[in-house]
Amino acid sequence: MEEQQLPSAAGTVAERHPQIWKAYAELGKTCAEAGPLDATTTRLVKLALAIGVGSEGAVHSHTRRALEESVPPEALKHVALLSILTIGFSQAVAALTWIEDITDPA
The missing domain is CATH 1.20.1290.10 (AhpD-like)
Incomplete structure (x- = not known):
């Protein structure tokens, strides 16, 4: 999900902490592909x-x-x-x- 599509609070966190958002998004992808x-x-x-x-x-x-x-x-x-x-x-x-x-x- 792109940052501009995020709800405002999540978008703010993603903007301020891009490495955290990237790791979180990658974890979501990995979990989805795990089964x-x-x-x-x-x-x-x-x-x-x-x-x-x-x-x-x-x-x-x-x-x-x-x-x-x-x-x-x-x-x-x-x-x-x-x-x-x-x-x-x-x-x-x-x-x-x-x-x-x-x-x-x-």
Whole structure:
């Protein structure tokens, strides 16, 4: 991900500490390549993890990146619905609204 596409706080860290950002980005790439999951599955897992920790910014980021990678919006919304029994109805609905911020902007 290019620095100008980062959320403001992450972009600031990347700008101020480019070696840290480079190492972080490389670690992400290495982790993604470490196993048998395909790119779409990897993206959906990352979205699910962002939902699980309740990070609106990360959910927005992974949703944007998934759409750029041609993951259907309904698949992203399904991830939020799957989280209902694990994280609770209200948190899952919040995550669904975060996804829809990107997939269905007003």
